Amino acid sequence: MVKARKYVVKNRFQGIPKRDDFEIVEYELPPIKNGEILVKVEWVSVDPYLRAYHSNYTLPYDQFGYQVGIVEDSKDPRYPVGAKVVAHKGWCDYCIINSANATDFFSKVYKLPNLKGLSQSLGVGAVGMPGATAYFGFLNLCKPKAGETVVVTGAAGAVGSLVGQIAKIKGCRVIGFAGSDDKVKWLEQDLGFDKAFNYKTVDVTSALKSAAPNGVDCYFDNVGGEISSLIINQMNDFGRVSVCGSISSYNDVNNPTATILQPALIGKQIRVEGFIVGRWYDNWSEAFGELTKWIKNGQLKAREHVTEGFENIYDAFIGMLQGENVGKAVIKI
Ligand SMILES: NC(=O)C1=CN([C@@H]2O[C@H](COP(=O)(O)OP(=O)(O)OC[C@H]3O[C@@H](n4cnc5c(N)ncnc54)[C@H](OP(=O)(O)O)[C@@H]3O)[C@@H](O)[C@H]2O)C=CC1
Numbered sequence: 001m002v003k004a005r006k007y008v009v010k011n012r013f014q015g016i017p018k019r020d021d022f023e024i025v026e027y028e029l030p031p032i033k034n035g036e037i038l039v040k041v042e043w044v045s046v047d048p049y050l051r052a053y054h055s056n057y058t059l060p061y062d063q064f065g066y067q068v069g070i071v072e073d074s075k076d077p078r079y080p081v082g083a084k085v086v087a088h089k090g091w092c093d094y095c096i097i098n099s100a101n102a103t104d105f106f107s108k109v110y111k112l113p114n115l116k117g118l119s120q121s122l123g124v125g126a127v128g129m130p131g132a133t134a135y136f137g138f139l140n141l142c143k144p145k146a147g148e149t150v151v152v153t154g155a156a157g158a159v160g161s162l163v164g165q166i167a168k169i170k171g172c173r174v175i176g177f178a179g180s181d182d183k184v185k186w187l188e189q190d191l192g193f194d195k196a197f198n199y200k201t202v203d204v205t206s207a208l209k210s211a212a213p214n215g216v217d218c219y220f221d222n223v224g225g226e227i228s229s230l231i232i233n234q235m236n237d238f239g240r241v242s243v244c245g246s247i248s249s250y251n252d253v254n255n256p257t258a259t260i261l262q263p264a265l266i267g268k269q270i271r272v273e274g275f276i277v278g279r280w281y282d283n284w285s286e287a288f289g290e291l292t293k294w295i296k297n298g299q300l301k302a303r304e305h306v307t308e309g310f311e312n313i314y315d316a317f318i319g320m321l322q323g324e325n326v327g328k329a330v331i332k333i
C-alpha cells in the first residue's frame, strides 16, 4: 500500500483563495489494476486557470493541475516502470492514473518530451501546456510578420515571457507590460524586449504612444480589463489580438468594467480571437520540439520560479496570483 497526500478544495473561493479553503488529505492508494499506473509526483504546476476554472467544479473536489512524475508501478505497457510522464492529476504526491479514461485534453497523459538534458520541470512550463499556449496562441492567431510591433501583457510570466521571445525570434519589435520594475528590467536586459513598462506605475496610453509611435500590429492579451482596452485602442488597421487570459478579473468578486472597444475594432478592422490551448493538443509535440531547440541554442530563456515542498503548494499558488513569480511558477515535491 502507498500512502498519498492530496489537496482537496472545500469552500467556494471568495476573492483570493484562502488557506482554509483547502485541506491536505492523507490516504492509502489501492493496488493498481490493469490499465493503471502508479506515479510518484516530482513537479507540480500552479497556473491561473486553477483559479479561473474553480467555479466549474462541484465542492469538494481534488485540486486539479499539471504535474511531472515517474512511474513506480505499471499495468499499462505504454508507461513502464521508470517512465517519466506529464499528467493532470493535481496537487498530490502520489497518484494512480488510468489514461484510458481521458475525456478532454486535461485528462490525457503523455510521456515527458525529450528535454535534451534540460530540467524536467519544463514539462509543466516552457515545454508543457504554457509553452504550447505561447507558441500556438501567438503564432497561429497573431500571425506575426517580421518588422511588426507586438505588445504582450503578463509579459514576465510563464506564457508572456515566451510569447515576447518568440516574437523576437520572428523578427518583431516587442513591448511588454509587467507588474514590477525588476520584471521590466529582466524583460529589457535579459530577454531582449525592445521596451517594457510597469503597468502599475505608468500611464499605459502615453507609454505605448512613446514606445510604439507607429501603432501596434499584434496584441497577446494575458490579462484583460482596462489595460487591454487601452492597448487595443492603439492598434493599426487589420491588427490581430490573441485573447489568452483575463487574470486581472479572476479574483474579482464583481465584474470589472473597461473602455468600449467596438469603435476601434470596427474602424481599424481588428481581428480578436480567444482560444483554449487544447485546440492544438494533437500538435503540441511540434511546439515542444521548437521550444526545446530554442532553449538549447540560447534563443529562448525559460526562467522558473521554484518553490520546494508539497506543504508549500498553496503559498506558491497565491504568490503566482499576486505576481511574485518571474517566469513559470513550479513546485518541487
Ligand atoms: N487560453 C489558454 O489556453 C491559456 C490561457 N492562459 C492564461 O494566460 C495568462 C498567463 O498565464 P501564466 O503565464 O501561466 O501565468 P503567469 O506566470 O503570468 O502568472 C500570473 C501573473 O499574472 C499577473 N497578474 C496578477 N494579477 C494581475 C492583474 N490584476 N493584472 C495584470 N496582471 C496580473 C502577475 O504578474 P504581474 O507582476 O505582471 O502583475 C502574475 O505573475 C493567464 O491569464 C492564464 O489564464 C494560460 C494557459 C493557457
Ligand SMILES: C/C=C/C(C)=O
Binding pocket: 048, 049, 052, 244, 245, 246, 276, 277
Ligand atoms: C488551459 C488554461 C486556460 C486558461 C484560461 O488559463
